[in-house]
Amino acid sequence: MTAAFERTTTAMGTLVTVRIAGEDAGDRPVRAQRALDWFSRVEECCSRFDPSSEIRQLVNHVGHPFAASEILFEATRFAIAVARASDGAFDPTVGTTMEARGFDVAWRSGERTPSRLPVDDTVSWRDVELDEDEHTITLHRPLVLDLGSVAKGLAIDLAAAELTDIGNFAIDAGGDLFLAGRNMHHAPWAVGVRHPRDLDTHVARLRISNAAVCTSGDYERPSPLGDGHHIMDPRVGISASRVASVTVIAPRALVADALATAAFVLGPDRGIAFLERQRVDGIIISPDLQRTETPGMRQYYDTADVTSA
Amino acid sequence: MPTSPRPPIGTPPGGDGAPAREKAGLARIPNNLLAIGSAAVLTIYGAGFQRTRAAADKFSDEADAHARPSSTPSASTTVAAAPPRRTPTSGTGAGSLAPAALATAPAAPTAPSAPAAAIASEPNKPAAANITNDSPSAPSPAIVAAPVVAPAPVAAAPASAPTSAPPPPAPKAAPAPAPHEPERPRSQWHDGSYTGWGTSRHGDIEATVVIADGHIVSAQISRCLTRYSCSWIAHLQQQVVVRQSADVDFVSGATQSTNAFYYAVVEALNKSR
Numbered sequence: 001m002t003a004a005f006e007r008t009t010t011a012m013g014t015l016v017t018v019r020i021a022g023e024d025a026g027d028r029p030v031r032a033q034r035a036l037d038w039f040s041r042v043e044e045c046c047s048r049f050d051p052s053s054e055i056r057q058l059v060n061h062v063g064h065p066f067a068a069s070e071i072l073f074e075a076t077r078f079a080i081a082v083a084r085a086s087d088g089a090f091d092p093t094v095g096t097t098m099e100a101r102g103f104d105v106a107w108r109s110g111e112r113t114p115s116r117l118p119v120d121d122t123v124s125w126r127d128v129e130l131d132e133d134e135h136t137i138t139l140h141r142p143l144v145l146d147l148g149s150v151a152k153g154l155a156i157d158l159a160a161a162e163l164t165d166i167g168n169f170a171i172d173a174g175g176d177l178f179l180a181g182r183n184m185h186h187a188p189w190a191v192g193v194r195h196p197r198d199l200d201t202h203v204a205r206l207r208i209s210n211a212a213v214c215t216s217g218d219y220e221r222p223s224p225l226g227d228g229h230h231i232m233d234p235r236v237g238i239s240a241s242r243v244a245s246v247t248v249i250a251p252r253a254l255v256a257d258a259l260a261t262a263a264f265v266l267g268p269d270r271g272i273a274f275l276e277r278q279r280v281d282g283i284i285i286s287p288d289l290q291r292t293e294t295p296g297m298r299q300y301y302d303t304a305d306v307t308s309a
Numbered sequence: 310m311p312t313s314p315r316p317p318i319g320t321p322p323g324g325d326g327a328p329a330r331e332k333a334g335l336a337r338i339p340n341n342l343l344a345i346g347s348a349a350v351l352t353i354y355g356a357g358f359q360r361t362r363a364a365a366d367k368f369s370d371e372a373d374a375h376a377r378p379s380s381t382p383s384a385s386t387t388v389a390a391a392p393p394r395r396t397p398t399s400g401t402g403a404g405s406l407a408p409a410a411l412a413t414a415p416a417a418p419t420a421p422s423a424p425a426a427a428i429a430s431e432p433n434k435p436a437a438a439n440i441t442n443d444s445p446s447a448p449s450p451a452i453v454a455a456p457v458v459a460p461a462p463v464a465a466a467p468a469s470a471p472t473s474a475p476p477p478p479a480p481k482a483a484p485a486p487a488p489h490e491p492e493r494p495r496s497q498w499h500d501g502s503y504t505g506w507g508t509s510r511h512g513d514i515e516a517t518v519v520i521a522d523g524h525i526v527s528a529q530i531s532r533c534l535t536r537y538s539c540s541w542i543a544h545l546q547q548q549v550v551v552r553q554s555a556d557v558d559f560v561s562g563a564t565q566s567t568n569a570f571y572y573a574v575v576e577a578l579n580k581s582r
Contacts, residue, residue, distance in 0.1 A: 010575070019558075041357070070356040074349035081345045157350040158357070175562045183558050194562035202560065215562030247561055255346040278342050 004184050007032040011039035012047075012152050014174025018159065021184045022168035031166065035159035039173070042158065045071040046151040048095055048144060049113050055145050058137060059115050065136035071154070073135050075254075076128065079150045082258045083125035086274060090262035091234035093123045095144025103230060115144045121237045148230075152176055153214060153257030160253070171253075176214040178253050190302060196244035196285050203285060204247075205302040212253035216260040217245035218287075233265045241287070242267035248275060248282040249300060255280065268292040498523055498581040504531060505576025516573030520581050528574050 005028040008017040016039050018032040045054045054072045068076070079092035100119045123143040130137055139145075156171050160178045163169045168181035170189055179189035188209040192202035196217050206213065218229045218239070233240040246264045250256035259278055263271030268284045272292050275282040281296040498520045507514050515532035518525060 038357075070353045074353050078342075078346050078349045081342055085342055154350065154353070157346075158354055161350060161354040170559060172559050175560060177559050177561055179559070189558045191558065192560040194560050196562075206561075213561040217562050245562060251343060252346045252350060254350065255343055258346075259342070280343070 005029065005032065007036065009036050009039070011036070012043055012155065012173065014152075015172075016174070017172040018163070018169065019172070020163070020166055020169045021182065022166045031163060035162040035171070038158040038162060039155040042071055042075075042151050042155040045069055046075055046147045046154075048098070048115075048146050048148065051113050051115075055147065056115065058139060059117060059142070059144055062139045062142050065131060065134060065138045068135060068137045070135075073130070073137065075147050075150050075154055076137055076145060077130055078154075078254060079145075079147055079258065080125050080128055080130065082150075082262055085278070086262040086266065088124060088235055089233070089265040089274075090149070090258060091125050092145050092147055092150070093125055093127060093143045094232050094234050094237075095146040096120060096123075097232060097234075097237050098146055098148075098230075099144065101232075117142050117144060124234070149216075149258050149261040150254055153212070153252070153254030156212065156253035156257075173253075176212070176253060176257055177208075178212045179208040180210055182209060193247050193283065194245070197289065203291065204283065206249075206300040207302050208249065208300060211249050211251055212256040213247065213249050214253060214256035214260050215245055215247040216257075216264045218243070218264075219245070231261060231264050235265075240265045240267075243271065243284055244287045244289070245285045246271065246282060248280055249297075250280040498525075498578060501581060503577040503580045505573040505578070505580065507570055507573030507576065514570050514573050516570055516577050518574055518577040518581065525578075528577075530570060530573075 003024075004019050004021045005024065006017060006019045007029065008015055010016070016036060018035050020028045020032060043053075044050070047053045048055060050056065054069060058066050058068075058072075076092065079090075082090045083092060096115065096117050096119045099114045120141070120143065123141050127141045127143060128137065128139060128145070152173050153176060156173050156176060156178045159171050160169075160180060163171075163180070166180075168183070170180065170183070171178045175194065177189075177191060179191065183189045188207040191206045191208050191213050193204040193206065193213075194215060194217070195201045195203045196219055199219065216231055218231065218241075229239050231240050232238065243264045246260040248256040248260040248263065250259065255278075259275060259280055260282065263275055263282060263284060265271075266274050268286050268290070269292070271284050272282070272294055276294050281294045281300065283291060283293040283297060285291050500520050500522065502517060502519045504515055504517045507516065513532075513534045514530055515534075517527075517529050517531040519527045
């Protein structure tokens with residue numbers, strides 16, 4: 001049996017692991033590192049917590065087109081698309097609101113790095129204009145983009161693209177996953193879905209191959225100010241409270257990540273309908289532990305699990 | 310400029326608008342977000358290849374590097390160039406966008422069309438199965454223990470950090486592509502008890518990690534010098550050990566904030582090598 005190779009680093013405020021289960025061509029450490037490098041590249045562009053990041057530079061150009069890098073432009077383009085599709089349940093313009101709620105601490109240094117823009121609850125994704133031809137982003141009002149629900153998934157996907165030819169590998173970025181091919185037992189990867197209240201147990205055990213699995217939970221990042229958690233309902237400016245966790249399976253991690261966040265805000269019924277409309281699968285667990293899921297979820301359940309349940 | 314067939318996103322405020330009717334539009338374009346997302350990934354990946362390639366060429370032919378036409382490497386080929394390294398933040402101040410501008414020019418010609426095709430072939434589930442909302446989340450105890458080969462200890466070598474430098478890893482110093490460390494054997498830690506420190510804005514935390522038979526058997530907050538109680542991260546102590554459990558390969562939702570406790574644990578683990 002081929003032993004897996006695994007490499008872990010810290011990025012985006014969490015632990016990121018690349019595990020390669022495929023044949024060892026002798027270059028696995030290099031390949032894994034190259035994949036991990038994408039996380040720092042994306043973070044450099046998209047971190048709201050780094051005053052020198054590209055996304056923070058945007059703030060200095062309100063009202064004017066800002067020539068963006070591919071990473072920032074595409075990440076923003078996708079975030080806006082999700083905002084539009086979810087009718088604003090997902091909105092990347094919540095940066096200052098997040099800052100006001102205490103989410104302004106750079107994870108690496110522990111320093112507070114607020115933009116010092118005033119909180120304006122009336123800004124929305126409609127205040128962001130993208131120019132496809134010029135590759136520019138224009139903020140029409142002072143706002144801070146928060147790509148937190150996109151950037152990590154994007155980095156996962158880029159890391160996965162880096163490893164495509166290896167075939168059998170997995171990427172774990174703080175519980176957001178991309179599973180390619182098979183695990184060391186030549187089976188689809190076994191993925192537990194964390195129980196949102198009993199953090200040591202799983203609500204489901206899945207078998208996944210060539211897909212991303214991302215979960216947004218209200219337990220992940222409590223507000224430093226003690227009033228809720230990190231998933232905001234952009235429409236009202238407070239933590240979304242109708243959902244405890246959302247798990248989404250999609251071909252791409254940025255899709256799974258962003259749609260999980262959107263579904264979290266939409267709540268169980270509208271959230272599931274939204275996921276179905278986007279042709280992805282998911283499970284939503286409410287605070288009273290009611291479980292709602294898309295019909296397609298069944299194909300992912302580990303049969304061993306189903307028979308024993 | 311990408312001659313992309315992508316649907317227009319991010320219209321100007323007050324533009325074509327009508328987001329309230331957006332759902333109807335989505336029904337007609339079911340894979341909208343998947344297609345856009347895939348296009349984004351492939352565009353960036355393709356551009357990244359271009360950029361690293363250009364950077365590599367620069368060494369040999371500095372004058373020619375920028376003018377290089379976009380001879381498009383397939384996004385699926387193995388990237389064998391220098392470590393990807395972006396520079397948008399390394400410049401100073403607002404206007405330093407040279408790298409971005411440079412990158413824009415050859416924007417991944419392969420990307421726009423490829424993703425659409427790729428996504429079209431994505432096996433989209435028929436979603437036909439019966440709707441059976443399983444009984445309200447009886448947590449499946451997940452006992453089946455097909456032991457994973459490598460019980461994946463938390464925080465294997467933070468390899469991008471310079472040797473022996475304890476995390477908090479050197480900020481964004483370019484990680485050398487290949488530290489060329491020998492692949493570590495399964496049990497990368499020596500048995501014993503190790504301590505490490507982590508710093509947060511609230512204060513410092515010391516973690517004590519106990520290794521037995523090459524596995525983490527406990528990870529505890531041994532000293533809490535934060536202004537507040539460490540109780541809010543107490544559950545993390547268990548996570549470090551639990552994540553080694555062998556019943557699944559990975560856990561979705563197992564968010565581990567890289568807070569002071571994890572820094573402390575990683576530092577402790579580094580001492581145990």
